[in-house]
Amino acid sequence: xxxxxxxxxxxxxxxxxxxxxxxxxxxxxxxxxxxxxxxxxxxxxxxxxxxxxxxxxxxxxxxxxxxxxxxxxxxxxxxxxxxxxxxxxxxxxxxxxxxxxxxxxxxxxxxx
Amino acid sequence: xxxxxxxxxxxxxxxxxxxxxxxxxxxxxxxxxxxxxxxxxxxxxxxxxxxxxxxxxxxxxxxxxxxxxxxxxxxxxxxxxxxxxxxxxxxxxxxxxxxxxxxxxxxxxxxxxxxxxxxxxxxxxxxxxxxxxxxxxxxxxxxxxxxxxxxxxxxxxxxxxxxxxxxxxxxxxxxxxxxxxxxxxxxxxxxxxxxxxxxxxxxxxxxxxxxxxxxxxxxxxxxxxxxxxxxxxxxxxxxxxxxxxxxxxxxxxxxxx
Numbered sequence: 001x002x003x004x005x006x007x008x009x010x011x012x013x014x015x016x017x018x019x020x021x022x023x024x025x026x027x028x029x030x031x032x033x034x035x036x037x038x039x040x041x042x043x044x045x046x047x048x049x050x051x052x053x054x055x056x057x058x059x060x061x062x063x064x065x066x067x068x069x070x071x072x073x074x075x076x077x078x079x080x081x082x083x084x085x086x087x088x089x090x091x092x093x094x095x096x097x098x099x100x101x102x103x104x105x106x107x108x109x110x111x112x
Numbered sequence: 113x114x115x116x117x118x119x120x121x122x123x124x125x126x127x128x129x130x131x132x133x134x135x136x137x138x139x140x141x142x143x144x145x146x147x148x149x150x151x152x153x154x155x156x157x158x159x160x161x162x163x164x165x166x167x168x169x170x171x172x173x174x175x176x177x178x179x180x181x182x183x184x185x186x187x188x189x190x191x192x193x194x195x196x197x198x199x200x201x202x203x204x205x206x207x208x209x210x211x212x213x214x215x216x217x218x219x220x221x222x223x224x225x226x227x228x229x230x231x232x233x234x235x236x237x238x239x240x241x242x243x244x245x246x247x248x249x250x251x252x253x254x255x256x257x258x259x260x261x262x263x264x265x266x267x268x269x270x271x272x273x274x275x276x277x278x279x280x281x282x283x284x285x286x287x288x289x290x291x292x293x294x295x296x297x298x299x300x301x302x303x304x305x306x307x308x309x310x311x312x313x314x315x316x317x318x319x320x321x322x323x324x325x326x327x328x329x330x331x332x333x334x335x336x337x338x339x340x341x342x343x344x345x346x347x348x349x350x351x352x353x354x355x356x357x358x359x360x361x362x363x364x365x366x367x368x369x
Contacts, residue, residue, distance in 0.1 A: 052332035059339060066343075070350055076125070079347075 021096035116356035136341030147330035173224035192242035227294035231314035246303035
């Protein structure tokens with residue numbers, strides 16, 4: 001893979017990605033918590049309020065992945081895979097560590 | 113850029129993109145319809161809150177039940193047919209198991225029969241007789257119920273007990289015309305307007321609560337599906353452009369940036 005072309009905007013995209021990964025991970029936890037407390041899907045109440053909000057947060061997470069992915073030259077399957085982590089509890093946190101760490105290493109290598 | 117887009121790899125992904133867009137559009141439409149169904153639930157709640165109307169102004173005998181009129185506050189004026197009263201159940205009310213007391217009311221204006229749920233009883237040993245003479249019943253309108261097996265070991269009040277208010281069965285037993293609707297009676301009064309007290313042991317059955325839907329939630333889902341479809345298109349476009357910019361074979365392409 002080629003070097004990162006624009007380190008400044010990549011760093012910005014990376015920050016955006018890290019924030020959204022943590023946010024979507026937390027949003028998923030809140031959603032699951034509400035569903036467990038309510039005792040199932042479709043019971044209305046708090047989950048009815050939170051699930052569209054969770055959907056919106058997830059969408060911004062997906063955008064942040066694409067935004068970073070295009071800048072650092074990730075392949076489409078890789079981007080789709082990272083986007084899918086948003087569906088699994090805990091995985092966005094792992095994705096944040098794994099892929100942000102990888103990008104940071106490449107940025108650091110480019111500076112030298 | 114167009115030449116890049118026509119590469120087999122991007123054409124294949126374009127086919128996939130079309131599938132994704134079609135799926136997202138359909139899923140969005142589905143959520144939009146759910147949102148509209150919830151709109152019906154809101155209409156039902158409005159019907160409940162509407163000014164009471166005479167039952168003959170809301171539904172005609174034998175007419176199919178008008179769904180938006182479910183829970184509509186109605187007034188029915190007529191005479192109870194005490195000899196055709198029966199119990200329906202078992203039902204639950206406030207955590208107790210008992211039976212609905214259903215008494216046909218011969219509506220004065222049309223001569224047709226309307227089933228009235230006069231109340232709920234836990235003690236089935238003593239029949240609760242309906243008031244004699246002309247009565248005015250205030251309550252809320254409900255559609256007929258699905259068939260259910262009749263309970264056993266329940267006394268006839270005076271007719272045999274039934275499992276549900278099923279008009280496909282009642283139409284055989286009742287002479288004359290009938291309404292495809294029944295009323296949850298809340299108050300009764302005599303022909304002269306004097307209130308009739310609720311008989312001892314009988315408890316009025318509150319009309320079923322209409323579960324209010326949050327339409328905007330499903331409308332938001334619909335929007336989110338469409339946004340995802342649009343986003344997939346953007347992803348494809350971005351990737352083709354990246355490829356076009358990187359492709360050395362297209363050096364000197366006038367369309368290149």
